[in-house]
Amino acid sequence: MEFPDRFDVIVIGGGHAGTEAALAAARMGSRTLLLTHNIETLGQMSCNPAIGGIGKSHLVKEIDALGGAMAQATDRAGIQFRVLNSRKGPAVRATRAQADRVLYKAAIREVLENQPNLTIFQQAADDLIVEGDQVCGVVTQTGIRFTAANVVLTTGTFLGGVIHMGLKNHAGGRAGDPPAIALAQRLRELPFNVGRLKTGTPPRIDSRSVDFSVMQEQWGDDPTPVMSFMGSRDQHPQQVCCYVTRTTEETHDIIRSGFDRSPMFAGDIEGVGPRYCPSIEDKVNRFADKDSHQIFVEPEGLTVNELYPNGISTSLPFDIQLKAVRSIPGFENAHITRPGYAIEYDYLNPQDLRHTLETKFIGGLYFAGQINGTTGYEEAGAQGLLAGINAALRAQEKDAWYPRRDEAYLGVLVDDLITMGTSEPYRMFTSRAEYRLILREDNADLRLTETGHRLGLVDETRWQRFNAKREAIAVERQRLDRTHVHPNTPEAERANQYLNKPLQKEHTLADLLRRPEIVYSHIADISGEQANEIVAGQVEIEVKYEGYISRQEAEIDRLRRNENLPLPVDLDYDAVGGLSNEIKQKLKDVRPETVAQASRIQGVTPAAISQLLVHLKKRD
Numbered sequence: 001m002e003f004p005d006r007f008d009v010i011v012i013g014g015g016h017a018g019t020e021a022a023l024a025a026a027r028m029g030s031r032t033l034l035l036t037h038n039i040e041t042l043g044q045m046s047c048n049p050a051i052g053g054i055g056k057s058h059l060v061k062e063i064d065a066l067g068g069a070m071a072q073a074t075d076r077a078g079i080q081f082r083v084l085n086s087r088k089g090p091a092v093r094a095t096r097a098q099a100d101r102v103l104y105k106a107a108i109r110e111v112l113e114n115q116p117n118l119t120i121f122q123q124a125a126d127d128l129i130v131e132g133d134q135v136c137g138v139v140t141q142t143g144i145r146f147t148a149a150n151v152v153l154t155t156g157t158f159l160g161g162v163i164h165m166g167l168k169n170h171a172g173g174r175a176g177d178p179p180a181i182a183l184a185q186r187l188r189e190l191p192f193n194v195g196r197l198k199t200g201t202p203p204r205i206d207s208r209s210v211d212f213s214v215m216q217e218q219w220g221d222d223p224t225p226v227m228s229f230m231g232s233r234d235q236h237p238q239q240v241c242c243y244v245t246r247t248t249e250e251t252h253d254i255i256r257s258g259f260d261r262s263p264m265f266a267g268d269i270e271g272v273g274p275r276y277c278p279s280i281e282d283k284v285n286r287f288a289d290k291d292s293h294q295i296f297v298e299p300e301g302l303t304v305n306e307l308y309p310n311g312i313s314t315s316l317p318f319d320i321q322l323k324a325v326r327s328i329p330g331f332e333n334a335h336i337t338r339p340g341y342a343i344e345y346d347y348l349n350p351q352d353l354r355h356t357l358e359t360k361f362i363g364g365l366y367f368a369g370q371i372n373g374t375t376g377y378e379e380a381g382a383q384g385l386l387a388g389i390n391a392a393l394r395a396q397e398k399d400a401w402y403p404r405r406d407e408a409y410l411g412v413l414v415d416d417l418i419t420m421g422t423s424e425p426y427r428m429f430t431s432r433a434e435y436r437l438i439l440r441e442d443n444a445d446l447r448l449t450e451t452g453h454r455l456g457l458v459d460e461t462r463w464q465r466f467n468a469k470r471e472a473i474a475v476e477r478q479r480l481d482r483t484h485v486h487p488n489t490p491e492a493e494r495a496n497q498y499l500n501k502p503l504q505k506e507h508t509l510a511d512l513l514r515r516p517e518i519v520y521s522h523i524a525d526i527s528g529e530q531a532n533e534i535v536a537g538q539v540e541i542e543v544k545y546e547g548y549i550s551r552q553e554a555e556i557d558r559l560r561r562n563e564n565l566p567l568p569v570d571l572d573y574d575a576v577g578g579l580s581n582e583i584k585q586k587l588k589d590v591r592p593e594t595v596a597q598a599s600r601i602q603g604v605t606p607a608a609i610s611q612l613l614v615h616l617k618k619r620d
C-alpha cells in the first residue's frame with residue numbers, strides 16, 4: 001500500500017540519532033516522518049543511563065546549542081550531576097549526568113509528540129526504494145510504502161544484530177527488541193562496505209539485595225551543574241548517591257574459569273568491541289597483573305530498584321556472571337534482574353559518506369549514529385542532528401551545512417569518521433580535537449547558536465536568552481578592560497589581599513585577572529561589581545586563556561590560508577619531522593599537489609598537516 005501523505009524527510013529509527021534527526025528536520029520546517037520499531041522505546045538508553053562525560057558532554061552541549069533535545073531531557077531526568085576534571089583547564093572540563101531512564105525517555109517522547117511537522121509511525125522498515133542513484137522512500141515490514149527524497153537511517157545496533165551470552169546466541173537488536181534483518185540484507189546488496197562490530201552491557205542488580213555500607217559513597221556536585229544552556233537546577237528531580245566497589249581476586253578466578261565458555265575467546269564473536277569500554281573478561285585477560293578493578297554502582301532511576309554496575313560489562317554464561325557478581329564486596333547476596341550480554345551488529349564504513357552524512361553512492365540517503373561505527377548516545381545524537389539538518393536543507397534545495405574541525409566537536413567527529421573510517425567502535429575524547437581550548441563545553445552556544453538560528457533550529461526564547469548572554473559577556477569584558485585600579489586606593493587595598501605582591505602601578509581589572517593567583521570572585525570584590533555566574537565564568541576563561549586562545553586562532557587562520565599551498569612533486573616526505581611511517585607512505589603514494597589535497601588523504605591527520613607546513617616553511 002502507498003501511504004497517502006508525502007514527506008520531505010523520513011528518519012528510520014527512534015534512538016538517540018533518530019530522534020535528534022527527526023526533530024532537527026521538523027524544526028527546520030520539513031514534513032518529517034519518524035519510522036521506528038516501537039513507539040514505547042523512543043529515546044531508550046540501551047546501556048548505562050548516563051549522559052555526558054569527557055569529550056561527550058561537549059557534543060551534548062553542541063546539540064543543545066543547535067536546539068536539540070538531549071541536554072534538556074538530561075536536565076529533566078538527571079539524578080546525579082558532576083563536573084569531571086574540574087581542577088584541570090577549561091578545555092577538558094566535562095559535565096556528566098546519571099539519568100533516570102524512565103524520566104529521560106518520557107522527556108524525549110514529550111518533545112517528539114509536541115514537535116510541529118513531525119509524524120511518528122510504528123513499524124519496521126524492511127526496504128529502501130532506490131531509483132537509479134537516488135533514494136525515493138521506504139517500505140515497511142507489512143508492505144506500506146512511504147515516499148520521500150531524503151531518508152536518514154539510524155538503526156543503531158539493530159542491523160543483523162546477534163546477542164551473545166556464553167556460547168548461546170540469538171538474533172536481536174538489543175535485549176527485548178527484534179533485529180533488523182531484511183534491511184541489513186538490503187544494505188549489503190547496495191554498494192556499501194559493511195563490517196561487524198560488537199558492544200556489551202553488564203548484568204543489572206536489584207538494589208534491595210545490595211549492602212551499600214561496605215561501598216564508598218559518591219555524591220554529585222553541589223551546586224548541581226546543568227547540562228542545557230536553557231536548563232536550570234529547579235528542573236532536576238531528586239538527586240541520589242552512587243557508590244564505588246571493586247572486583248576481588250576471587251572474582252577474577254571465577255571469570256577465568258568461564259573463559260572456555262566466553263563467546264569472545266571461543267571465536268563466536270567476530271566484531272571488534274569498544275577499546276575504551278572493555279568487558280570484565282577482557283580486562284581480567286589483558287591486565288592479568290591487576291588484582292582488582294573499580295566498579296561504579298549507579299542507580300537506573302528513582303522509581304526502579306535496578307542498579308547499573310559500571311565496569312563489569314560481560315558476555316560470559318549466566319552461572320559465571322552470578323558467581324562473579326556475588327564475589328564482589330556489597331554484592332554477596334545480589335539478585336541479577338537482567339543478565340549482561342554482548343551484541344554484534346552490522347555497521348557501514350563511514351568513508352562511504354560525505355561531511356553531511358549523505359552517502360556517496362545514493363543521493364538523499366543519510367546514515368547517522370551507531371550504524372556509522374560509533375558508540376554512545378552523544379555521538380549518535382550529534383550525528384543525527386547533522387544528518388537531519390542536511391536532509392532538510394536538501395529537501396529545501398538549500399546549501400548543505402557542516403561544522404569544521406575548529407568549530408565543533410561535531411566537526412571533529414564527522415571529519416574523523418569520513419576521512420579515516422573506523423575499525424572499532426569510535427567514541428569521542430577531547431584529545432581528538434586539535435583546537436581544544438576553542439572547542440570548550442562552556443562556549444558551545446557562543447560557537448554554534450547563531451548558525452542554529454540561521455538554519456531555523458533555534459526557537460525565539462533560546463535566541464533571546466543567547467543574545468542577552470552574549471551581550472552581557474561583552475559588557476563585562478569591556479568593564480574589566482576599561483576599569484583601572486590605582487595604587488593606594490581602597491580598590492588597590494582590596495586587591496593586595498589577593499595578590500602575591502602589592503600593587504605598584506595602575507592596572508586594569510583584566511590585567512589583574514590574568515594573574516595566576518587571582519580569580520573572578522576576587523575581581524568582583526576589588527571592583528564591588530559582580531556579573532552573574534555564567535557571564536563571570538565565560539569572561540574569566542576568555543581573559544585567563546587569551547594568549548593560548550589567540551595562538552590557536554592564529555594556527556587555524558594559517559591552516560586555512562595555506563590550504564591551496566602547492567606541494568612540490570619531488571618533496572622528500574622522509575625528511576618531514578613528526579610524521580608516522582604510515583602517513584609518509586600515504587603521501588609518497590599519492591604525491592598530493594596541494595596541502596588541501598594532502599589533508600583529504602585518508603589517515604593524514606591535521607597534526608600531520610601542521611608538520612608539513614612547518615617543513616615547507618623551513619625549506620623556503
Ligand code: FAD
Pocket residue numbers: 012013014015016017018035036037038041042044045046047048123124125126154155156157158159173174175177179180183199200201277341342343368369370371374375376377380381
Ligand atoms: P539506537 O539507540 O540503538 O536506536 C536505534 C533505533 O532504531 C531503535 O529505536 C530501533 O528500534 C530502531 N530501528 C532499528 N532498525 C529499525 C528498522 N529497520 N525499522 C524501524 N526502526 C528500526 N554505548 C556506550 O557509549 N558505551 C557502552 O558501553 C555501550 N554499551 C552498549 C551495550 C549494548 C548491549 C547496547 C545495545 C548498546 C550499547 N551502547 C554503548 C551504545 C549506545 O546504546 C548506542 O551508542 C546508542 O544508543 C546509539 O544510538 P543510535 O540512535 O545510533 O541507535
